[in-house]
Structures are given as C-alpha cells and as structure tokens.
Amino acid sequence: MCMATETQGYEQPQVISRDRAGEIAQEVQDLIGRGQENHAWELVRHLHPADVGTILAGLPRTSRQALVTVIPPATFTWILRQMNPVDAARLSARIGSNALSFVLEQVNPWEAMETLLRLPTRQARQVAENLEEPLPSAEVLEYPVDTAGGLMVIQFPVVDVHAQVRSALDSLRALEELRYRFSHVFVTGEDGVLAGQLNVVDLALAREDTQVADIMSAVQASVAVDTPSEECARLRRHYNLPQLPVVQDGKLIGVIPAELLLGAVVENDTRQMLQVASVAGESADGPVFGSIRTRLPWLTVNLGTTFLAAAMIALFESTLAEMVVLAAFLPVVAGQGGIGGTQTLTLIVRAMALGQLVGINAWRLLTREALLGLLHGIWLGVLVAAIAIIWQKNIGLALVLGTAMLGNMIIAGTVGAGVPLFLRRVGVDPAVASAIVVTTFTDVFGFLLYLGIASAMISLIV
Amino acid sequence: MCMATETQGYEQPQVISRDRAGEIAQEVQDLIGRGQENHAWELVRHLHPADVGTILAGLPRTSRQALVTVIPPATFTWILRQMNPVDAARLSARIGSNALSFVLEQVNPWEAMETLLRLPTRQARQVAENLEEPLPSAEVLEYPVDTAGGLMVIQFPVVDVHAQVRSALDSLRALEELRYRFSHVFVTGEDGVLAGQLNVVDLALAREDTQVADIMSAVQASVAVDTPSEECARLRRHYNLPQLPVVQDGKLIGVIPAELLLGAVVENDTRQMLQVASVAGESADGPVFGSIRTRLPWLTVNLGTTFLAAAMIALFESTLAEMVVLAAFLPVVAGQGGIGGTQTLTLIVRAMALGQLVGINAWRLLTREALLGLLHGIWLGVLVAAIAIIWQKNIGLALVLGTAMLGNMIIAGTVGAGVPLFLRRVGVDPAVASAIVVTTFTDVFGFLLYLGIASAMISLIV
Structure with missing residues (x-):
C-alpha cells in the first residue's frame, strides 16, 4: 500500500549551513553575471526552498530579476509558501508587487491565494490589486496588518461535534499539502460555533468510529480578527499554544497555524530590538x-x-x-x-x-x-x-x-x-x-x- | 467509548490578559501579607499553569516561599513542566536550587527528571546534585548549557523501519502525557541508526497495518549533542522545522521538541538584544x-x-x-x-x-x-x-x-x-x-x- 506523505512529489531537500548558502549565492551571482541564468537555477533548484528564497532575496536587483524569469511560476510560489513568513515577506518586498502579480497570474487561484496569505497584508493587497482577475476570498486580505486577521489562514480542518473521528480525518485529508500545518482539528457545533478541538495525536490513536465529542478537549484561547499580532505572539509564547483559532460572533472563521505564529514572535522581537534603536521597519539592504x-x-x-x-x-x-x-x-x-x-x-x-x-x-x-x-x-x-x-x-x-x-x-x-x-x-x-x-x-x-x-x-x- | 485525551485529568484552564494576571498577583500578595497562604493558593490554582508560574516568580521572596510551601509537590513540578522554557527557567532561578531539590524529592523520579530537562542545564545540574538519591539518566544533565544536548529530551516516540503503523502508534501511546509534544515519530534502522520520520498527520490517516517504510519521509536536518542552541534556533526559524532529532554516531539519542526549540529562539533573540546593550544574562528583578x-x-x-x-x-x-x-x-x-x-x-x-x-x-x-x-x-x-x-x-x-x-x-x-x-x-x-x-x-x-x-x-x- 502506498499513500501520500508529507513530502511526496518533492525531492528531500537537505539543510545547509549559512556559510555554504553564502558560497552558493556567490556562484549564482557569478553565473548570472556571465548570462547563464539557467545554470544558476540548476545550481539552486535542489536546495531547500528556504535557502533558494534567501539566496534570491540577497542578489542584486538585476541578477534577481534575471533569475526569477527562469523559475517556473508554480515553483516560485511554492518556494514562497515553504519559506518562513519573515523571510517570505522580505523576498516578496525585494521582488516587488508588479513582478509578483505577474507570477501569481500564472498559477491556479487557490495556490495564489495561499501564497498571498503568507505575506504581510499590505504587500498581499498590493499584489492582489494588480491581478487582472480577482482571487477567491480576496476579502480576507482586507484585515489590517499586525492583527490576527492578517495572520490567519482560511483553509483549516474542521468537523461537526456530532460526527465521528472518520470525518475529522477526512477534513485533514481534504487539505492535501496544507494538512501538515495543523496540530488540531477544530470542532464546531450549531451554526459553526467553535466547540472544541481534537489533537492530531489523539486522532491517530482513536478508532475511526469514535465520537468526536468523546475525545475533544476545550479550546484554551481564541482571538478576534482585530486582536493585535503582538497579543497572538504572547499567547504562543506564554501559554505554549501551537495554533490559535480566530473567532467572530462565536463562529470559527480562521486559524493562525504554528509557523505564522512563530513568524509573529520573531517579527515582534525584531521590531522591538530595532525600535529601541529607532530603526524599526527598516531592512539592512532595502531601498x-x-x-x-x-x-x-x-x-x-x-x-x-x-x-x-x-x-x-x-x-x-x-x-x-x-x-x-x-x-x-x-x-x-x-x-x-x-x-x-x-x-x-x-x-x-x-x-x-x-x-x-x-x-x-x-x-x-x-x-x-x-x-x-x-x-x-x-x-x-x-x-x-x-x-x-x-x-x-x-x-x-x-x-x-x-x-x-x-x-x-x-x-x-x-x-x-x-x-x-x-x-x-x-x-x-x-x-x-x-x-x-x-x-x-x-x-x-x-x-x-x-x-x-x-x-x-x-x-x-x- | 472513552479514551485518554490531551487534557484529561486536568480542568481546562483559560488564558487571561496580562493586566488581569497583574491584578491577581496583587491580591495574592495581599492575602499572603495577611498570613492566608491557603487562600492565596485557592485563588490561583485554577489558573493556567503559565500564569501561576509567572505570578509566583513575580512575588517578593518571603511571600513566594510562603506560597510554595502550600503547593503540593506534584502540582508544583507539573506547573514547571507546563510553562514555556524561558519562564520556567526564570521561576526556578527565583525558587533557588535547594528549595527545588526539596520539592523534586517528593515526586516520582521520572517526573523529577522531566521537570529538570525543561530547565537550563546549569540550574538543573545544581538541583540534581542536591538530591539525596541520584535520578535515572542523570548523565543527560552533563551536556553543556546552550547546546542541543542541553535542550533535548530523552523520552520520544520511535519505531523500527520494518514495523507497521500500529507499532508507531504504540510508541506514542506509551509516552502518556508527553505524547503531545511530538509532531513526528522517528524511524530507526539497524543499531538505532536514524532512518526517517513519520508525520503524526500521516499516522492518523494511515491504516494500522501499513508498513512504516511506505509512509516515512526523510529527515531534513539532525543535530549533534554539541550543536550550539543558536544553530538549533536557526534551523527552527529558517527551515520551519517543528522539532529536531539529536544524533550521535548516526544513532538517535534525543529529540528537541517544538516548545523547547521555540524557547531557544526567544532566548537567543533576548540574549542578542541585551548583548547590544551589554546586559546579557541579567534579569530585571534578579539579585x-x-x-x-x-x-x-x-x-x-x-x-x-x-x-x-x-x-x-x-x-x-x-x-x-x-x-x-x-x-x-x-x-x-x-x-x-x-x-x-x-x-x-x-x-x-x-x-x-x-x-x-x-x-x-x-x-x-x-x-x-x-x-x-x-x-x-x-x-x-x-x-x-x-x-x-x-x-x-x-x-x-x-x-x-x-x-x-x-x-x-x-x-x-x-x-x-x-x-x-x-x-x-x-x-x-x-x-x-x-x-x-x-x-x-x-x-x-x-x-x-x-x-x-x-x-x-x-x-x-x-
């Protein structure tokens, strides 16, 4: 028997040291300088997407543009989705909203939307406005930057409180590559009101015909769309909460998954350190x-x-x-x-x-x-x-x-x-x-x- | 059917705001000032352990000692284990290694060991040395502070590469309350050599008789016991790796779970910010x-x-x-x-x-x-x-x-x-x-x- 697993369909990229990434970046730049963008792409395409993205972000502007044109659009958006949110924001700022819109128009709308949800809301909105055809659920991009609404994703596993474990598993399965972001399946009662959560570990250990209500646990914290990202980061750090449900009028409307919460923690720590020196919001190699x-x-x-x-x-x-x-x-x-x-x-x-x-x-x-x-x-x-x-x-x-x-x-x-x-x-x-x-x-x-x-x-x- | 779940046996503590925690801390201090430690404990015992710990750490020394004496030792160590590692380190420093040894002698050895593993190695070692009876596997406390060895836990889910999914689930089940820390079950081949990993989501979706080898994926990164915690934090942040296996001579000897990795990220960011101002290693209310x-x-x-x-x-x-x-x-x-x-x-x-x-x-x-x-x-x-x-x-x-x-x-x-x-x-x-x-x-x-x-x-x- 063979089934889809975490990394099926992609080669297993290994991690490399920061120094090694620096050496490769230098080779890439040399190759592009000699007009060999395709060779440069061959050199990096088997690296971990986090490294490809970092190397791209560090290239001088013209080299970066030359390299981006030879990367298939679906691969490029996949790289953005695999990077951590802080680095993804930096790369997308370097690429520019026009170039990013051009790339996103060439992938399917849901992939485009998932990619935009990884980026800071302000950047994502600019890119979305440049698109010729509006994206599905693009209204989610309207939530202000630095709030839970700006961090949440809108595709998440959810199951009815009267269902069995089998349905909870189906909701995970339906998410395909996105399923690995979640540590819990959320449980809703009448009218989509958040009623509890199921730990994936408990799901793995339960029988398929177990009632969801029998193994669910209470949700310890939920946030509103306008909860500041700083408070979300605090909940992550102080209470060790791996992910946060976002609730409006009692109804579950989104989830902030672990990697976006960690991004908020790192982002907040960075902003604070830079604020003490009065340089918040800057980047060392920006305009x-x-x-x-x-x-x-x-x-x-x-x-x-x-x-x-x-x-x-x-x-x-x-x-x-x-x-x-x-x-x-x-x-x-x-x-x-x-x-x-x-x-x-x-x-x-x-x-x-x-x-x-x-x-x-x-x-x-x-x-x-x-x-x-x-x-x-x-x-x-x-x-x-x-x-x-x-x-x-x-x-x-x-x-x-x-x-x-x-x-x-x-x-x-x-x-x-x-x-x-x-x-x-x-x-x-x-x-x-x-x-x-x-x-x-x-x-x-x-x-x-x-x-x-x-x-x-x-x-x-x- | 009823089975053990994530939070069974404990009430569901809700999160509270930082201001509310401050108010409760004030009430606690007033009660202790009037000699009513038991009332003070009643006031906080239903709070989230992260809040109980923070309130304890913030009390003046004599009030803190008075309150600790009325907390059951098993509850106190449970609180330390539930707190995030940065806050747990601060609380244990406030409590002092003698008082902590006294508490740990009254709980069972494995609980004591798990509690010590949450603390910075230097503190943990001092506490362990004060114990009358040595702990099982206490040699793990010998790994230097600020290395992967100092961060790792030694109880983790692991399964043989020739086994079926059923055995992987058994290894999770055997961990009891600790099972929720892990996003993957590790797979080992001959002589305990690390061969791959199984995502818990894939385990939940697989049949019990599926071969482990069919759904396992490659490990993207592993570290050695002497890898600096800073590098571990980088791997967490840059590559979005939820947990890290620790390997010696190819063999899996420990795992750094998600919350300890996040702790390392926050700790590193804090140290760096304080280092620029030349106050690294200090605490605002320490001696x-x-x-x-x-x-x-x-x-x-x-x-x-x-x-x-x-x-x-x-x-x-x-x-x-x-x-x-x-x-x-x-x-x-x-x-x-x-x-x-x-x-x-x-x-x-x-x-x-x-x-x-x-x-x-x-x-x-x-x-x-x-x-x-x-x-x-x-x-x-x-x-x-x-x-x-x-x-x-x-x-x-x-x-x-x-x-x-x-x-x-x-x-x-x-x-x-x-x-x-x-x-x-x-x-x-x-x-x-x-x-x-x-x-x-x-x-x-x-x-x-x-x-x-x-x-x-x-x-x-x-």
Missing part, C-alpha cells in the same frame, strides 16, 4: 529612501535634544573660561550616564515584553536600579577621580568629577527604569524612542552636575 | 549582585574609552581657551554620531542574526550606510548650522559645525556597519560590546573633526 524616512525624523528629534545639553554647557561659559581643562571631561560624565541608562532601559523594555514584570511593583524596580546606579557610581566615581589625579594632578577636579559621576549614575538608573515604566503606564509603547529620552536626561543632568559642582568649587580647583 | 557582575565590567571598559574622547578634547585646549563657546557644541556633533552609528549597528546585527545578509557583499552594505550617513549629514549639517547662526550669530562657527556634522555622520554609518562585519569576519559575536566600540569612534572622531576644523579656521570664527 535607501526607506531608511532615510525611518531614521531621519529620529535623528532630527535627537538634534533638538542635544541642543538642550549644549544650552546647559553654555550656562557655565564663565566657569569653563576660568578653567578650560574642565571641557575635556565633559564626555566622561555624560557618556557613562548614557551607557548606564541604556543598559537599564533595554533590560526593562525586554522584561516587559516577555511579561516578566507581571505583579512586580514599579517602585521595587526603580529602587533596584537607583541602588545599582549608586553602587556603580561609587566604583566609577573613585576610578574617574583616581585617573583625574594621575592625569591632571588636581585633587579638587578629581572630587568634582567623582561626585558628578556618582550623581549621574544614580540619575541614569532611575531614568532608565522610570521612562519605560512611565510610558507603559500612559499607554505608549515603551520601546519607541525611549533611548533618545534617556540619553537626553543623562546628558543634561551630567553636564549640570559636573559644571554646577565645578562652579561652586571653582576656587578649590583652578 | 543586585548579579547585575553588578554583568554591567560593571562593561561600564569600566567604557570609562576607558571616554578618556580617549577626553584626551582628544584636551589636545585642543588652546583653541577652546580662545573661544569657550565651542565647548557648548561638543555634545551636538558627538551625540548625533553616536545615535546614527547605533542605528546602523543594531540593524546590521539583527539582519545577520536572521540570516538576511547571506550572499550580500560587505562592501555593498558599507557603501550603503556611508551613503546614508552622507545624506543624513547634509540635512543635519545644514540644520545645525542654521541653529548656530540664530543662536550664536556666528557664520564661521556654523560652517565648522555643519562640516564636522557631515563628516561624523559618514563615519557613524561606516563604523556602525564596519564593526559588526569585521567582528563576524574574525569570528567574534558581533553583538557583544559593539555599541561601546561604535560610540567610541563617533565620540573621538566627532571631537577631532569639530575641534580640528575649528582650530584651522580659528581666525574666521572668534
């Missing part, structure tokens, strides 16, 4: 104009904040005039505060995202970071004073520097924890631009403390 | 001493680098003496460079981790970031010059500032891309401490450009 649009507004805001620091220094012009060497130590006090504040900030932002601050009092965190600032400040203050004595042979200056350092490290710890805690309290994403706010505080207060104390003690140090 | 040990070395290194910047300023003491107002603009040029460099750095480090730079030439990235620095520098240079004219009414100073800004933004882009690319080339993790290196460059060159140009043009600007 230059897109990078300018992301970064320049923040750089301009930051320019405004550095002038606050400059104004603080200007206040003490007479002190600096009396003792110019004070200027040399300006970056020391402020720079240490900036690093210390960013350390605290990053730690708190990440702990918040992982839900590790649930039930932890904000004052406890603030006190802890202020205490750490105090302890770090004592060590760094003594160290900086010692260096000042050795370098400038000036005990008064050493005292000023040490005290300012101690003060600024305490400020750095307090502000580094206080800013994200405050932003979350008022409902703003704590990752957005908070590094700019924190370093502004440590700069301004660093200069104020250092030059203020120096002014007060000027007779001692000149 | 203060641990935080000092992580942060203070980097703060001390950074103090050394700020003195490079200070020495640069000191070189131009005579210029500053001639025109003290120059000092006010020191943080402007250096600060913008620091932000710009960190933006580029974060983007490149993250793209590297996601494997998005495969096949992309380092020069292409460097040129792109230098070009961006040039474009940003033109805008910011004009803006800073305009502000200088309005504020200080000094066209010469404006020219100096604008030119230095332009130059430092180009340096920021080049160094922000160059440092991680160089570190990767020489085999160092590009996330470690690279922010400190980049800001040192932007500080030193920012001051050199600004004060150097000012010195050269001093007659024009005083």
Whole structure:
C-alpha cells in the first residue's frame, strides 16, 4: 500500500549551513553575471526552498530579476509558501508587487491565494490589486496588518461535534499539502460555533468510529480578527499554544497555524530590538529612501535634544573660561550616564515584553536600579577621580568629577527604569524612542552636575 | 467509548490578559501579607499553569516561599513542566536550587527528571546534585548549557523501519502525557541508526497495518549533542522545522521538541538584544549582585574609552581657551554620531542574526550606510548650522559645525556597519560590546573633526 506523505512529489531537500548558502549565492551571482541564468537555477533548484528564497532575496536587483524569469511560476510560489513568513515577506518586498502579480497570474487561484496569505497584508493587497482577475476570498486580505486577521489562514480542518473521528480525518485529508500545518482539528457545533478541538495525536490513536465529542478537549484561547499580532505572539509564547483559532460572533472563521505564529514572535522581537534603536521597519539592504524616512525624523528629534545639553554647557561659559581643562571631561560624565541608562532601559523594555514584570511593583524596580546606579557610581566615581589625579594632578577636579559621576549614575538608573515604566503606564509603547529620552536626561543632568559642582568649587580647583 | 485525551485529568484552564494576571498577583500578595497562604493558593490554582508560574516568580521572596510551601509537590513540578522554557527557567532561578531539590524529592523520579530537562542545564545540574538519591539518566544533565544536548529530551516516540503503523502508534501511546509534544515519530534502522520520520498527520490517516517504510519521509536536518542552541534556533526559524532529532554516531539519542526549540529562539533573540546593550544574562528583578557582575565590567571598559574622547578634547585646549563657546557644541556633533552609528549597528546585527545578509557583499552594505550617513549629514549639517547662526550669530562657527556634522555622520554609518562585519569576519559575536566600540569612534572622531576644523579656521570664527 502506498499513500501520500508529507513530502511526496518533492525531492528531500537537505539543510545547509549559512556559510555554504553564502558560497552558493556567490556562484549564482557569478553565473548570472556571465548570462547563464539557467545554470544558476540548476545550481539552486535542489536546495531547500528556504535557502533558494534567501539566496534570491540577497542578489542584486538585476541578477534577481534575471533569475526569477527562469523559475517556473508554480515553483516560485511554492518556494514562497515553504519559506518562513519573515523571510517570505522580505523576498516578496525585494521582488516587488508588479513582478509578483505577474507570477501569481500564472498559477491556479487557490495556490495564489495561499501564497498571498503568507505575506504581510499590505504587500498581499498590493499584489492582489494588480491581478487582472480577482482571487477567491480576496476579502480576507482586507484585515489590517499586525492583527490576527492578517495572520490567519482560511483553509483549516474542521468537523461537526456530532460526527465521528472518520470525518475529522477526512477534513485533514481534504487539505492535501496544507494538512501538515495543523496540530488540531477544530470542532464546531450549531451554526459553526467553535466547540472544541481534537489533537492530531489523539486522532491517530482513536478508532475511526469514535465520537468526536468523546475525545475533544476545550479550546484554551481564541482571538478576534482585530486582536493585535503582538497579543497572538504572547499567547504562543506564554501559554505554549501551537495554533490559535480566530473567532467572530462565536463562529470559527480562521486559524493562525504554528509557523505564522512563530513568524509573529520573531517579527515582534525584531521590531522591538530595532525600535529601541529607532530603526524599526527598516531592512539592512532595502531601498535607501526607506531608511532615510525611518531614521531621519529620529535623528532630527535627537538634534533638538542635544541642543538642550549644549544650552546647559553654555550656562557655565564663565566657569569653563576660568578653567578650560574642565571641557575635556565633559564626555566622561555624560557618556557613562548614557551607557548606564541604556543598559537599564533595554533590560526593562525586554522584561516587559516577555511579561516578566507581571505583579512586580514599579517602585521595587526603580529602587533596584537607583541602588545599582549608586553602587556603580561609587566604583566609577573613585576610578574617574583616581585617573583625574594621575592625569591632571588636581585633587579638587578629581572630587568634582567623582561626585558628578556618582550623581549621574544614580540619575541614569532611575531614568532608565522610570521612562519605560512611565510610558507603559500612559499607554505608549515603551520601546519607541525611549533611548533618545534617556540619553537626553543623562546628558543634561551630567553636564549640570559636573559644571554646577565645578562652579561652586571653582576656587578649590583652578 | 472513552479514551485518554490531551487534557484529561486536568480542568481546562483559560488564558487571561496580562493586566488581569497583574491584578491577581496583587491580591495574592495581599492575602499572603495577611498570613492566608491557603487562600492565596485557592485563588490561583485554577489558573493556567503559565500564569501561576509567572505570578509566583513575580512575588517578593518571603511571600513566594510562603506560597510554595502550600503547593503540593506534584502540582508544583507539573506547573514547571507546563510553562514555556524561558519562564520556567526564570521561576526556578527565583525558587533557588535547594528549595527545588526539596520539592523534586517528593515526586516520582521520572517526573523529577522531566521537570529538570525543561530547565537550563546549569540550574538543573545544581538541583540534581542536591538530591539525596541520584535520578535515572542523570548523565543527560552533563551536556553543556546552550547546546542541543542541553535542550533535548530523552523520552520520544520511535519505531523500527520494518514495523507497521500500529507499532508507531504504540510508541506514542506509551509516552502518556508527553505524547503531545511530538509532531513526528522517528524511524530507526539497524543499531538505532536514524532512518526517517513519520508525520503524526500521516499516522492518523494511515491504516494500522501499513508498513512504516511506505509512509516515512526523510529527515531534513539532525543535530549533534554539541550543536550550539543558536544553530538549533536557526534551523527552527529558517527551515520551519517543528522539532529536531539529536544524533550521535548516526544513532538517535534525543529529540528537541517544538516548545523547547521555540524557547531557544526567544532566548537567543533576548540574549542578542541585551548583548547590544551589554546586559546579557541579567534579569530585571534578579539579585543586585548579579547585575553588578554583568554591567560593571562593561561600564569600566567604557570609562576607558571616554578618556580617549577626553584626551582628544584636551589636545585642543588652546583653541577652546580662545573661544569657550565651542565647548557648548561638543555634545551636538558627538551625540548625533553616536545615535546614527547605533542605528546602523543594531540593524546590521539583527539582519545577520536572521540570516538576511547571506550572499550580500560587505562592501555593498558599507557603501550603503556611508551613503546614508552622507545624506543624513547634509540635512543635519545644514540644520545645525542654521541653529548656530540664530543662536550664536556666528557664520564661521556654523560652517565648522555643519562640516564636522557631515563628516561624523559618514563615519557613524561606516563604523556602525564596519564593526559588526569585521567582528563576524574574525569570528567574534558581533553583538557583544559593539555599541561601546561604535560610540567610541563617533565620540573621538566627532571631537577631532569639530575641534580640528575649528582650530584651522580659528581666525574666521572668534
């Protein structure tokens, strides 16, 4: 007896190392440079689709276009469907919506639709709009990006609560290549209302004539179409839920399968890391104009904040005039505060995202970071004073520097924890631009403390 | 007919929002504060184990100890096993290895072993060493942390290649509650050599007398016990592999199931984000001493680098003496460079981790970031010059500032891309401490450009 299995009809592509993928990418580029696109395709076609896609995405634009024209459309869309969602989004952005529409018009509508559902909604919509004939169920592409609606698929295994296991298996079988995405078959009652779920493992172990109701379990979580993808990622991570049903008015309308949920987790983690550095939404090899649009507004805001620091220094012009060497130590006090504040900030932002601050009092965190600032400040203050004595042979200056350092490290710890805690309290994403706010505080207060104390003690140090 | 299902024997805990978990945590703390630990336990025992664990981890130490004493040991270890691995590691660190050993001694050895396998190896080993009686297969805890050996479980479904589907199902059934972790049953040939895998979906759809060899598919990737967890996370993410077999001398010795692989992905993303800020390995509410040990070395290194910047300023003491107002603009040029460099750095480090730079030439990235620095520098240079004219009414100073800004933004882009690319080339993790290196460059060159140009043009600007 022979039946369809997970990978029937395709050769078994093996995984390769990242370095090996880089070498192949280089060979591909050389071949295309010599006009041998067909040879280049021969070189990669037996690789795992995830690697073919990554190599395609990394090629320079003209080489990529040359290679795409020799890939059969059905193969190309299959590659997009097999890639993980984060990489698929990147490849489709590189290919461009026009070229992608052209490819999708040459495959069957359901394949085209399944491919589009792997892509971020905004990209998918652009591609769909370019198609000459509208796709079936294209309305699902209308759900906003970054919501459960934008992540869900609309073909999933489902069975009636009064049916037997046999019917549940039939619903899996009917999904063909898509059946391997699901860990559960969903169970619905009257009017399609979600009633429970069947684990595929339980289905495998059950007899075909077992009643579905006898082996189903309750659904632990369902989401609405407008549930943010961040919340879906949290449910995946915190509760270990392999997939999430999407429900509207109690009825099951879609499912977010495991690989799209993992994509949401990775996507959220990436966005958060980039947000702390104010580069969210960018890609390291995307169009230059897109990078300018992301970064320049923040750089301009930051320019405004550095002038606050400059104004603080200007206040003490007479002190600096009396003792110019004070200027040399300006970056020391402020720079240490900036690093210390960013350390605290990053730690708190990440702990918040992982839900590790649930039930932890904000004052406890603030006190802890202020205490750490105090302890770090004592060590760094003594160290900086010692260096000042050795370098400038000036005990008064050493005292000023040490005290300012101690003060600024305490400020750095307090502000580094206080800013994200405050932003979350008022409902703003704590990752957005908070590094700019924190370093502004440590700069301004660093200069104020250092030059203020120096002014007060000027007779001692000149 | 009635059979064991996924959640039989446990009530169906529903998921709750993070805010709701925070409220319950507060109630729990109030109850314990009034000495009513048993009431507190009644309040949380019907919650999802992931929430019970998070609430426990967030309690102050004495409250946590009071609550743990009223939780039945078997329930407590079950909670640890149901939590996601990242949260379980945090809870077990909070509980402490002595208390955990005490709990584990009161449950059966296999449950104790399964619980330990969910925890980071270092923690698990400490706990195991404290046990009065050694655990079965405790040698598996000897595999280093952050390797496949440290992630794998040693109970998994496996079947002989000459067997029928019936035997594969039996191997799943024998795992009892653990059976739901696996998406595949592994197939071994002679001497336990890994020969293939059976998707549970295919098992559900197959007849019991089907030959295993007829429906098995090839294994796309396997890892060795010493494969880094980072590589395991990459295989999970890049190739969408739900679980990974661990092989030694061709023989299957363990499996990394889906939730432990996801844990490795989240753990790696977290470590990377914290590494850029030099706080990797810390936790926002862990012991203060641990935080000092992580942060203070980097703060001390950074103090050394700020003195490079200070020495640069000191070189131009005579210029500053001639025109003290120059000092006010020191943080402007250096600060913008620091932000710009960190933006580029974060983007490149993250793209590297996601494997998005495969096949992309380092020069292409460097040129792109230098070009961006040039474009940003033109805008910011004009803006800073305009502000200088309005504020200080000094066209010469404006020219100096604008030119230095332009130059430092180009340096920021080049160094922000160059440092991680160089570190990767020489085999160092590009996330470690690279922010400190980049800001040192932007500080030193920012001051050199600004004060150097000012010195050269001093007659024009005083």
